[in-house]
Amino acid sequence: MKNExxxxxxxxxxxxxxxxxxxxxxxxxxxxxGCMVIxxxxxxxxxxxxxxxxxxxxxxxxxxxxxxxxxxESLLKKEGELIEGFAPEVAWVTHGGSKxxxxxxxxxxxxxxxxxxxxxxxVKSYRDLPMKYNQWCSVMRWxxxxxxxxxxxxxxxxxxxxxxxxxxxxxxxxxxxxxTYKKFFEDYLAIPVITGKKTEKEKFAGAEYSLTIEALMYxxxxxxxxxxxxxxxxxxxxxxxSFANKDNQMEYAYQTSWGVTTRxxxxxxxxxxxxxxxxxxxxIAPKQVVIVPIGNVEDKVNEVYQVLKDNHIxxxxxxxxxxxxxxxxxxxxxxxxxxIEIGERDLKRDVYTVARRDTQEKMEVSADIDIVSYVLELMxxxxxxxxxxxxxxxxxxxxxxxxxxxxxxxxxxxxxxxKADWCGDKKCEEALKEVGGLKSRCILEEENPTDKCVVCGxxxxxxxxxxxxx
Amino acid sequence: MKNExxxxxxxxxxxxxxxxxxxxxxxxxxxxxGCMVIxxxxxxxxxxxxxxxxxxxxxxxxxxxxxxxxxxESLLKKEGELIEGFAPEVAWVTHGGSKxxxxxxxxxxxxxxxxxxxxxxxVKSYRDLPMKYNQWCSVMRWxxxxxxxxxxxxxxxxxxxxxxxxxxxxxxxxxxxxxTYKKFFEDYLAIPVITGKKTEKEKFAGAEYSLTIEALMYxxxxxxxxxxxxxxxxxxxxxxxSFANKDNQMEYAYQTSWGVTTRxxxxxxxxxxxxxxxxxxxxIAPKQVVIVPIGNVEDKVNEVYQVLKDNHIxxxxxxxxxxxxxxxxxxxxxxxxxxIEIGERDLKRDVYTVARRDTQEKMEVSADIDIVSYVLELMxxxxxxxxxxxxxxxxxxxxxxxxxxxxxxxxxxxxxxxKADWCGDKKCEEALKEVGGLKSRCILEEENPTDKCVVCGxxxxxxxxxxxxx
Numbered sequence: 001m002k003n004e005x006x007x008x009x010x011x012x013x014x015x016x017x018x019x020x021x022x023x024x025x026x027x028x029x030x031x032x033x034g035c036m037v038i039x040x041x042x043x044x045x046x047x048x049x050x051x052x053x054x055x056x057x058x059x060x061x062x063x064x065x066x067x068x069x070x071x072x073e074s075l076l077k078k079e080g081e082l083i084e085g086f087a088p089e090v091a092w093v094t095h096g097g098s099k100x101x102x103x104x105x106x107x108x109x110x111x112x113x114x115x116x117x118x119x120x121x122x123v124k125s126y127r128d129l130p131m132k133y134n135q136w137c138s139v140m141r142w143x144x145x146x147x148x149x150x151x152x153x154x155x156x157x158x159x160x161x162x163x164x165x166x167x168x169x170x171x172x173x174x175x176x177x178x179x180t181y182k183k184f185f186e187d188y189l190a191i192p193v194i195t196g197k198k199t200e201k202e203k204f205a206g207a208e209y210s211l212t213i214e215a216l217m218y219x220x221x222x223x224x225x226x227x228x229x230x231x232x233x234x235x236x237x238x239x240x241x242s243f244a245n246k247d248n249q250m251e252y253a254y255q256t257s258w259g260v261t262t263r264x265x266x267x268x269x270x271x272x273x274x275x276x277x278x279x280x281x282x283x284i285a286p287k288q289v290v291i292v293p294i295g296n297v298e299d300k301v302n303e304v305y306q307v308l309k310d311n312h313i314x315x316x317x318x319x320x321x322x323x324x325x326x327x328x329x330x331x332x333x334x335x336x337x338x339x340i341e342i343g344e345r346d347l348k349r350d351v352y353t354v355a356r357r358d359t360q361e362k363m364e365v366s367a368d369i370d371i372v373s374y375v376l377e378l379m380x381x382x383x384x385x386x387x388x389x390x391x392x393x394x395x396x397x398x399x400x401x402x403x404x405x406x407x408x409x410x411x412x413x414x415x416x417x418x419k420a421d422w423c424g425d426k427k428c429e430e431a432l433k434e435v436g437g438l439k440s441r442c443i444l445e446e447e448n449p450t451d452k453c454v455v456c457g458x459x460x461x462x463x464x465x466x467x468x469x470x
Numbered sequence: 471m472k473n474e475x476x477x478x479x480x481x482x483x484x485x486x487x488x489x490x491x492x493x494x495x496x497x498x499x500x501x502x503x504g505c506m507v508i509x510x511x512x513x514x515x516x517x518x519x520x521x522x523x524x525x526x527x528x529x530x531x532x533x534x535x536x537x538x539x540x541x542x543e544s545l546l547k548k549e550g551e552l553i554e555g556f557a558p559e560v561a562w563v564t565h566g567g568s569k570x571x572x573x574x575x576x577x578x579x580x581x582x583x584x585x586x587x588x589x590x591x592x593v594k595s596y597r598d599l600p601m602k603y604n605q606w607c608s609v610m611r612w613x614x615x616x617x618x619x620x621x622x623x624x625x626x627x628x629x630x631x632x633x634x635x636x637x638x639x640x641x642x643x644x645x646x647x648x649x650t651y652k653k654f655f656e657d658y659l660a661i662p663v664i665t666g667k668k669t670e671k672e673k674f675a676g677a678e679y680s681l682t683i684e685a686l687m688y689x690x691x692x693x694x695x696x697x698x699x700x701x702x703x704x705x706x707x708x709x710x711x712s713f714a715n716k717d718n719q720m721e722y723a724y725q726t727s728w729g730v731t732t733r734x735x736x737x738x739x740x741x742x743x744x745x746x747x748x749x750x751x752x753x754i755a756p757k758q759v760v761i762v763p764i765g766n767v768e769d770k771v772n773e774v775y776q777v778l779k780d781n782h783i784x785x786x787x788x789x790x791x792x793x794x795x796x797x798x799x800x801x802x803x804x805x806x807x808x809x810i811e812i813g814e815r816d817l818k819r820d821v822y823t824v825a826r827r828d829t830q831e832k833m834e835v836s837a838d839i840d841i842v843s844y845v846l847e848l849m850x851x852x853x854x855x856x857x858x859x860x861x862x863x864x865x866x867x868x869x870x871x872x873x874x875x876x877x878x879x880x881x882x883x884x885x886x887x888x889k890a891d892w893c894g895d896k897k898c899e900e901a902l903k904e905v906g907g908l909k910s911r912c913i914l915e916e917e918n919p920t921d922k923c924v925v926c927g928x929x930x931x932x933x934x935x936x937x938x939x940x
Contacts, residue, residue, distance in 0.1 A: 028588065031545055032575065035538035037588050040603065043534045064513050068505035069539075069577070069608055069624050070561070075501055088567045091540070093577065095562040096612035105502065107539070107563065107577070118498065118507050133510065137608070138539055142566035154539050 003333055008275050013219040020269055021148045023333050024278040034146040034153035038262070041334060042149075044286035045265055046156060050136060052188055052284070053158065053260070056180050062132045062160060067114040069137075070105035075113050079238040082112060085205025089141045091153075107140040112206065112231075112257055115161035116239035123253060125244045126165045132173070134160040149266035150223075150470050157261035163241060163253045167232070170254035174230040177258040178211040181226035189264065190281040190387040191215050191271050192394050193225060194417065194465055196442025201426055204257075208232040214441045214465065216394045217270035220415035222441050222467030225267055228258035266470075271390050272358075278335030279357055281386050282379035288338060289315040289375060290331045294324050295344025300352075304340060304371055311372045313379075332357060337382050338375055358382045358389075398465075402451055404435060407466065411436035417467050419444070421460035423453035431455050432466060441465040473803055478745050483689040490739055491618045493803050494748040504616040504623035508732070511804060512619075514756035515735055516626060520606060522658055522754070523628065523730070526650050532602045532630060537584040539607075540575035545583050549708040552582060555675025559612045561623075577610040582676065582701075582727055585631035586709035593723060595714045596635045602643070604630040619736035620693075620940050627731035633711060633723045637702070640724035644700040647728040648681040651696035659734065660751040660857040661685050661741050662864050663695060664887065664935055666912025671896055674727075678702040684911040684935065686864045687740035690885035692911050692937030695737055698728035736940075741860050742828075748805030749827055751856050752849035758808060759785040759845060760801045764794050765814030770822075774810060774841055781842045783849075802827060807852050808845055828852045828859075868935075872921055874905060877936065881906035887937050889914070891930035893923035901925050902936060911935040 005023045007015040021027060026042030038046065054064070070093055077083045090106040108114070119131065136158045146152045160177060164170040178195055185191045193213040203210040207229035215225045236242065236252035245251045272279040282288050289308055293301045301317055308315040318327045324341070331339050341353040350367045356378060365374065397416030401407045407418055418438070422428060432438040432455060442465055449460035475493045477485040491497060496512030508516065524534070540563055547553045560576040578584070589601065606628045616622045630647060634640040648665055655661045663683040673680040677699035685695045706712065706722035715721045742749040752758050759778060763771045771787055778785040788797045794811070801809050811823040820837045826848060835844065867886030871877045877888055888908070892898060902908040902925060912935055919930035 028591070030538050030584065031587050032538040032540050032542060032584075035540065036536075037538070037584075038536040040533035040535055043536055046536075047534060063510035064517060065510055066506075066508035066513055066516075066608075066626060068500050068502040068507065069610065070502050070505065072502060090567065091563045091575075092565040093561045094564045095574075097558045097560065104565075105561075114500065114502075114507075117501050121498070138536075140539065156536060 003276055003329065006275055006277060006333075009218065016275070017269060018148065020273050020277055024335060026265065026278070027148050029148075034143060036148055036152050036154070038156070042265060045268070045280070045284065046262055048284050048286050049188075049264060050158075053184055054136075056184065057134050057158075057160065060176060060180065062134045062162075065133045065135055066137070067108075067111050067118070067135055069108055071108055071111075071113055072103050072105055074103060075117055076106060078113065079116075079206050079235055082206040086110070086141075089143065091140050091142055108137075109139055109141045110257075110259075111135070111159055112161065112235055113239070115257075116235045116241060116255070119163045119253070119255075120239045120241045123163060123241055123243050126246055129165040129243060129253065130162055130169060130173070132160070132162040134158055147266075147470075149262055149269075155262050157259050159259045160257060162256045163236075164255070165243065165245060165251075165253065167254050170232075170256050171230055174211060174228050174256045174258070177256070178213065178226075178228040181213050181228070181258075181260060185213060185215065185225060186387065188281065188283045189268060190283075190383055190390060191225075191267055192387065192391040194442065194444075196444050196465065198227070198442060199426075199429060199440045199464070201429055202440055204229045206231065206234060208234065212442050214417075214467070215267055215271065216397055216417055216467070217267070217470070218393070219270070220397050220468070221470055222417065223263070223267050223270070223470050224441070225264065226258070226260040229256060231255040231257065272386055273335070276360070277333030279386070280335035280337060281383050282337040283383055285314070285335065285337050287314050287316055287334075287336055288379060289313055289340060290327075290336045290338075291315065291317045291340045291342060292324055292327045292331070293317065293319060293342055297342045297344050297347055300342050300347055300367065304342065307372055308375060311376075313372070313375060328355075338378055354378065356382055358385055401454060404432070404454060407432070407438060407454065408435050411438060411468065415468055417441065417465050419463060419465055420454040421449035421451040422462050422464045423456055423458045424461040425453070425456065425458075428453055428455035437468050438466045439469050441467045441469070473746055473799065476745055476747060476803075479688065486745070487736075487739060488618065490743050490747055494805060496735065496748070497618050499618075504613060506618055506622050506624070508626070512735060515738070515750070515754065516732055518754050518756050519658075519734060520628070523654055524606075526654065527604050527628075527630065530602075530646060530650065532604045532632075535603045535605055536607070537578075537581050537588065537605055539578055541578055541581075541583055542573050542575055544573060545587055546576060548583065549586075549676050549705055552676040556580070556611075561610050561612055578607075579609055579611045580727075580729075581605065581629055582631065582705055583709070585727075586705045586711060586725070589633045589723070589725075590709045590711045593633060593711055593713050596716055599635040599713060599723065600632055600639060600643070602630070602632040604628055617736075617940075619732055619739075625732050627729050629727060629729040631725070631727045633706075633725050635713065635715060635721075635723065637724050640702075640726050641700055644681060644698050644726045644728070647726070648683065648696075648698040651683050651698070651728075651730060655683060655685065655695060656857065658751065658753045659738060660753075660853055660860060661695075661737055662857065662861040664912065664914075666914050666935065668697070668912060669896075669899060669910045669934070671899055672910055674699045676701065676704060678704065682912050684887075684937070685737055685741065686867060686887055686937070687737070687940070688863070689740070690867050690938070692887065692939050693733070693737050693740070694911070694939065695734065696728070696730040699726060701725040701727065742856050743805070746830070747803030749856070750805040750807060751853050752807040753853055755784070755805065755807050757784050757786055757804075757806055758849060759783055759810060760797075760806045760808075761785065761787045761810045761812060762794055762797045762801070763787065763789060763812055767812045767814050767817055770812050770817060770837065774812065777842055778845060781846075783842070783845060798825075808848055824848065826852055828855055871924060874902070874924060877902070877908060877924065878905050881908060881938065885938055887911065887935050889933060889935055890924040891919035891921040892932050892934045893926055893928045894931040895923070895926065895928075898923055898925035907938050908936045909939050911937045911939070
């Protein structure tokens with residue numbers, strides 16, 4: 001059933017996106033400009049993401065902590081590049097109660113400064129290292145234009161901050177977390193990602209280098225989806241994090257940070273969802289199965305509900321007073337992966353109907369079927385189908401270009417990822433911004449340039465993926 | 471082993487408290503005045519609290535959401551009593567980037583205003599009700615004097631906000647959540663609580679009435695530990711939350727809110743812990759069992775570790791290079807409920823040692839014992855022993871008083887809860903503040919006054935529990 005509340009994705013992608021956000025009740029605008037109210041359906045997805053990621057972090061030896069919300073200006077300023085990067089977009093607290101503060105405090109845009117300040121007071125010896133901490137919190141960046149989940153003044157995220165005794169160990173951590181993100185995106189969100197290194201221009205303020213996972217949305221726009229930064233000793237020097245190494249010599253420590261945000265919910269929408277509403281991969285869907293009873297079928301409904309629940313499948317019965325058609329539509333717009341319709345008439349023929357959200361296929365199944373295995377297999381199939389479809393589309397929309405004209409043609413007619421060689425000069429990178437707003441997404445680390453720089457024609461240093469970004 | 475880093479509890483309770491916080495690495499002071507860094511050991515307790523409470527909330531039909539961090543001044547001001555109560559202690563954001571804001575925004579001290587604003591836009595009909603939402607977040611109150619976990623400018627909490635179609639349903643919700651908190655405190659934290667109603671003077675700004683759970687600390691000081699507020703239609707009228715009722719008439723909705731905070735970690739310390747460090751009830755301990763190997767006992771250690779882990783007991787092996795004595799002390803200071811010492815020499819006699827943190831008893835057990843049952847039973851025993859000890863102490867320190875002199879005598883010599891009758895007049899309540907800072911903790915709803923007002927001698931309306939507060 002077409003959902004009248006949702007503009008067609010191929011007609012107006014931006015409108016479609018906000019329509020889905022609204023129709024699926026994921027978030028609402030608030031009376032605080034640029035800030036969202038994350039509603040139960042949206043927050044439940046975030047909780048599921050948190051639970052999976054948090055498990056992955058803990059398995060790799062990370063612990064959770066909580067750092068203050070506010071950062072004194074003097075502390076923020078200790079690392080020059082960071083403050084330069086963030087100063088234009090932080091919110092400042094200047095008064096506590098009716099009193100003006102002696103020093104203003106900013107609402108954290110990110111917490112490198114606080115973690116570094118803390119580490120400087122607790123790290124003494126190589127025996128204290130590594131410290132691998134993470135926090136789940138909200139951060140604030142005073143953006144001018146905002147879009148639900150994609151860019152808002154306040155958003156939720158996790159930020160990992162680690163400190164190590166050696167460069168090797170810190171660099172390995174940077175990679176480990178990049179790969180953790182890649183695994184999470186591909187195995188749970190069913191979103192294929194490209195990994196690589198950010199250019200100097202696009203890297204995080206204060207990082208020695210930034211690694212990134214980049215995803216491609218349905219409309220060919222790129223989404224930076226997670227980043228993992230290697231800081232070397234930059235913050236350690238600015239905040240004095242030094243330790244006695246094995247040779248009993250004082251040495252500055254090596255740090256990393258890495259984060260993903262509620263933006264991932266935006267990615268889920270823009271990669272998998274359709275004109276009927278949200279589509280969720282079963283592994284990340286807070287509710288995996290809905291049972292819709294039609295007529296007097298209580299016994300069978302209870303039986304199916306109980307056996308699915310006992311097997312750790314997240315299931316609910318929609319026994320509200322709405323019509324079956326309305327319930328189907330609601331389950332569809334909310335992206336419930338599997339719908340089981342149990343009807344009185346069908347049960348007389350010993351069958352009922354199972355519908356999958358991704359393809360909207362309906363299957364008639366025998367009422368005596370092993371419904372647990374059936375649903376588990378179906379969810380596996382939906383999960384992998386979503387990934388395959390997204391990957392095929394992404395691959396189809398990933399182009400190679402050998403000239404600026406070719407790039408312009410791609411961006412104007414069928415945007416996507418564009419692979420093109422680059423000399424490494426910031427001027428050439430900036431020149432491409434004139435081509436429909438193209439930006440470097442990442443330097444591919446495992447592919448060598450095969451051509452000259454696409455802009456200046458000099459020798460190329462890197463193969464780079466370019467794209468238009470959210 | 472006495473821990474030199476910890477002042478004795480009976481010598482200097484306040485110093486003992488901060489020593490335990492520091493020695494058990496629960497939280498650290500930050501460079502942001504009045505704000506804490508919650509360290510891994512402290513945050514893990516909070517995570518465990520969250521997980522249990524969140525399960526209880528969801529079982530009773532609540533859903534999680536996330537509201538903005540900042541509240542525009544005009545929105546905050548809509549309900550007069552609330553702004554009056556909170557204005558002196560909010561932090562104000564006045565600048566975004568380099569620009570002064572048109573309207574200043576406060577960092578949420580609590581979110582009634584935002585929830586009400588949201589409800590006013592989504593509640594239309596009785597069919598939409600109830601909405602039972604909760605959020606886990608940080609809040610900020612610009613306190614002058616602060617103490618780790620007990621009173622800090624920023625703290626973590628959950629705040630439930632619900633909206634209902636009838637007074638009866640909203641009042642039932644207020645009670646339900648009070649009882650949920652009581653159950654959590656008694657069954658999980660092993661802390662007995664008194665429940666009752668706050669006086670008009672002590673109730674939450676803007677509430678029609680506030681229910682509270684009150685716990686008594688080791689030193690006889692009372693701690694308000696959780697509150698559940700009934701708002702009636704106050705916020706509904708201020709924020710225009712109205713709905714079409716069953717008779718199709720517009721009616722203002724009925725609301726509640728309820729919350730508990732990281733202060734609960736402070737309560738755990740001040741009720742159960744001792745001169746050796748933290749003591750944690752097994753049901754809330756992030757790590758329940760530590761195994762300390764002494765000598766070459768790897769096989770047995772692995773066997774015990776694996777079987778405990780397989781049975782969902784949270785266990786770790788301390789195989790660091792420290793001495794066994796050091797490890798025992800560390801496990802003690804961190805409050806690990808059960809310690810298993812597996813020694814090479816003991817194993818030759820087919821025994822090993824189990825130590826319980828609460829009583830510090832050591833038991834020699836046969837190496838062939840069913841260790842899972844043994845540990846489970848031991849943890850049950852520790853859990854109930856902690857509750858019984860705390861309850862006996864609380865009962866012993868709960869007095870009845872019939873005159874102000876008696877109350878003064880109690881407070882000066884052996885403070886605790888004091889039950890005394892009260893006429894209901896705010897002046898009498900305020901007069902008692904002169905008695906060592908006594909404040910009403912709560913009105914006992916199930917006990918009738920048996921005497922005259924302890925202050926003025928007029929007829930008493932309520933039996934009230936009084937105490938000195940944190």
